[in-house]
Amino acid sequence: MYLWITLSLALPAHAASPDPDWPDLFPVAGEPQNGFPSWYERFIHVMVNRSRADPPVDLAACINSGACPDGVCFPTPLPAMGWDYNLARAARFHAANLTATGCGMMHNSPCQLVSNISDLYPGSCDGSAACACSGGTASCSGGNDFASRLSLFGASPRAENIAWLGDPFDVFYAWLHENTSTGTCAWSMENGHRWNILGDAGTIGVGGQGGYTVQDFSYGGPSTKLVVGAHYPESGSSVDFYVSWYDTAAPSLATVDVDGTCTPMTVERGTGGNVVYKITQAVGAGCHRYAFVFKTSGGTRERFPSTGAFGIGCGEDWTVDPLAEGAGCDCTPSCDGRSCGDNGCGGSCGECTAPLTCSIAFACACPTxxxxxxxxxxxxxxxxxxxxxxxxxxxxxxxxxxxxxxxxxxxxxxxxxxxxxxxxxxxxxxxxxxxxxxxxxxxxGGFPILLLLGVLGFLRVRSLPRRRTI
Structure with a gap:
C-alpha cells in the first residue's frame, strides 16, 4: 500500500508582470548568494525548466498510465522560470522550521513568526522555535500562512509545493505525476503541484533542508539566458550535465567546461531558444570543477556560473576560483552547406518547420x-x-x-x-x-523510446512507499 497525500497552494492569478526592481535580485548568474541555492535546490530548478521546455514529453508516461488525464492541457512549451533569492530563502527557512519544530508537513508556519525573521535567517537563527517563533515556542497551529511568510522575506507569493527531502528526481516526479481523477484543465487540490510547476509563475525558489523540500513561486522571469544548470547525481565517476537556455534563438555555442576542457552539449528538451541541454560525461574519482560556456546566436559569450565554478566530489558546491577554458571552449561554429542541425559546437544551424525534418545531410527535407x-x-x-x-x-x-x-x-x-x-x-x-x-x-522507434523512458521513470516514483507531498 502506498500513501500519497497531495495538497498544494496557489493564489489567484494576476497579470504576470514582474516587479520593477526584480532584476536587482540577480547581480550574477549561478553564484550562490549566502549559500543559496545548494546543488540539490539548483537541480530541482533544472527539473522544472526541463519539464516546461517540453511538457508533452515529460507528461507522456503519466497521461498514458491514466494517472493525469489533465496532462493534455499542456500541449506547448512554457517559458523558463528564473531564480529568486528571496523565494529561495523563504523556501529553505520553511523546510528548516518544519524540521526543527517537529510539527510535520504543512503550508502554514507552525507558529507566528517574529517580524524580523528575514534578518535572522540563516545567520543567527536555524529555524528553531526559540529564535523563529514569537514567544519562543511552536504550537503547530495558528501560524503565518505561506503568503505572509513569503512577504516577511520580501517575496511576492504566487504558489507553493512541499514534499519530503530525497532524490531530486523522485521528489520532482511525485509532484509532476501526481494522480488526478479528472481531465479538467484547471488547478485543483488533486493536480495542484503539477499546475504550479507548469503554471503562470515566472520565478522560483527551492529549499531543501532537514526532512523537507519546498518550492515557492512568484512572478517575473529569467534575467539571464543561461538560466540554471547542474549535474546529476551529486557525486560519481559519471554524471549527467543539464543546463536551461532561454533566449529568442538557439545558441551558436553550447558546451560544458569540465576541468578546463569544453565538450559540446546536445538538446534534450525543447526547440529554438527555449531548451535544456544535456551531456553524459565520465569524470573519474576526485574533485572536478565545471561551468557552462555558451554563445548567443550573435556570438555574445554567456557563462554559468558567471564567475568561479561548480564542483563534483569537491566537498563544496561552488568555488570562487576561476576555471581555465582550454580545448573546445573557443569552438568556431560552422554551418557551411547546412540549413539545420548541429553547428559543430553544440549550437544549431537552424530549425526545420514541420512537417520537414533535418536530414543526415543537414537539410530540411521530408521524412524518409x-x-x-x-x-x-x-x-x-x-x-x-x-x-x-x-x-x-x-x-x-x-x-x-x-x-x-x-x-x-x-x-x-x-x-x-x-x-x-x-x-x-x-x-x-x-x-x-x-x-x-x-x-x-x-x-x-523514437516516440516509443521516449514513452518507455517516461514510463520507467513514472513507475520508479510511484513505487516509493509512504511518501508525502502537500
Missing part, C-alpha cells in the same frame, strides 16, 4: 519514405491526394494502394504499424488529441 509535394510530405504509395506522383489524386471510392488508384478495398488494418491514441476524454475543452506513435514521419 515521403516526397515533398508543394510543401506537403506525402507517401506516394498510400496518399490519395498524391498517389504514385505528386498531384495525382484518386477519385470517388478509389484508394491509393502501392502507388496506384484502385477501387479494391484497403489492406487489412492489422498490417498497419501506426497506433492512434485518442485522449479526448481527458480534454475538458473537447479538443481531439490524436497522438500517433511509430508513423513513417518519426525516427524509428
Amino acid at each position: 519514405g515521403t516526397e515533398d509535394c508543394s510543401g506537403a510530405c506525402a507517401d506516394l504509395q498510400t496518399d490519395e491526394a498524391h498517389c504514385g506522383t505528386c498531384g495525382n489524386a484518386c477519385t470517388g471510392q478509389q484508394n491509393c494502394i502501392s502507388g496506384e488508384c484502385s477501387t479494391d478495398p484497403e489492406p487489412d488494418a492489422g498490417t498497419d504499424t501506426d497506433t492512434d491514441v485518442d485522449h479526448e476524454p481527458g480534454n475538458a475543452k473537447g479538443d481531439d488529441c490524436s497522438c500517433r506513435a511509430g508513423t513513417s514521419g518519426s525516427p524509428a
